[in-house]
Amino acid sequence: MSERKPAIQFERVTRRLEGEIPVTLVQDVDLRIDEGEFVCVMGPSGSGKSSLLYLMGLLDVPTTGKVLVDGLDTTSLDEDQLADFRLSRLGYVFQFHFLLQEFSALENVALPMRRLGRLSREAVHERAAGLLDRFGLGGHHDKRPSQLSGGQRQRVAIARALANDPKVILADEPTGNLDSASSTNVRDILRDLTREPGKTVIAVTHDASFASMADRRIGIVDGRIDMNWRPERQA
Numbered sequence: 208m209s210e211r212k213p214a215i216q217f218e219r220v221t222r223r224l225e226g227e228i229p230v231t232l233v234q235d236v237d238l239r240i241d242e243g244e245f246v247c248v249m250g251p252s253g254s255g256k257s258s259l260l261y262l263m264g265l266l267d268v269p270t271t272g273k274v275l276v277d278g279l280d281t282t283s284l285d286e287d288q289l290a291d292f293r294l295s296r297l298g299y300v301f302q303f304h305f306l307l308q309e310f311s312a313l314e315n316v317a318l319p320m321r322r323l324g325r326l327s328r329e330a331v332h333e334r335a336a337g338l339l340d341r342f343g344l345g346g347h348h349d350k351r352p353s354q355l356s357g358g359q360r361q362r363v364a365i366a367r368a369l370a371n372d373p374k375v376i377l378a379d380e381p382t383g384n385l386d387s388a389s390s391t392n393v394r395d396i397l398r399d400l401t402r403e404p405g406k407t408v409i410a411v412t413h414d415a416s417f418a419s420m421a422d423r424r425i426g427i428v429d430g431r432i433d434m435n436w437r438p439e440r441q442a
């Protein structure tokens with residue numbers, strides 16, 4: 208039996224939006240993703256994949272049920288604790304890079320470390336530079352996002368997601384806006400991350416070949432886990 212520790216656990220998680228027309232984004236989801244796993248979340252458009260990822264990333268809270276990260280029940284955390292938890296333990300990569308345009312690549316990667324405040328100025332600079340170098344951006348430290356290609360921007364975004372050495376990396380359609388060469392590059396980077404001890408990568412994707420690289424695929428249909436979902440049925 209596996210001795211792995213759980214990275215993310217959902218216990219009967221439901222997320223509903225109340226309003227004139229209530230919407231159920233995620234319904235009754237029980238889920239466990241272990242440390243070191245590479246998991247892809249797939250399913251038809253509008254099925255609740257991003258909503259699920261937002262709940263995993265503590266960017267949204269369940270209406271009912273519990274989300275545990277590193278075994279800790281996050282419903283007990285207040286706003287400040289949640290912000291600190293997100294900053295130190297979770298890394299996010301979105302389809303759109305969300306880099307700050309007025310900052311250089313290096314400053315964008317340094318920002319989460321500055322906010323966390325655990326490293327000296329020099330150490331932040333050194334770590335940011337090292338991350339950019341690792342992803343083939345050695346000559347681009349001082350460039351603004353607008354001076355970089357789409358693939359380069361996404362690699363900066365991945366470097367930024369790793370800035371505080373989070374244990375869990377959540378990626379929402381990380382290759383959605385990229386050409387095929389950049390897409391392959393970003394996919395390989397994300398897969399390789401799980402070769403580091405204890406790092407977990409969870410990616411929402413419509414890309415069946417990306418999903419085929421994962422240890423496990425989770426299908427989501429109408430806000431529920433569907434074990435019978437197959438990528439070839441992808442809408």
Ligand SMILES: Nc1ncnc2c1ncn2[C@@H]1O[C@H](COP(=O)(O)OP(=O)(O)OP(=O)(O)O)[C@@H](O)[C@H]1O
Nearest residue numbers: 224230231232250251252253254255256257258259
């Ligand atoms: N704030 C909101 N208000 C109303 N409906 C919403 C809201 N956010 C999401 N939805 C709806 O909830 C459903 C799930 O959305 P979600 O973005 O999680 O799906 P998805 O599977 O990630 O979709 P896609 O593959 O198209 O990105 C969709 O039908 C969406 O339109």
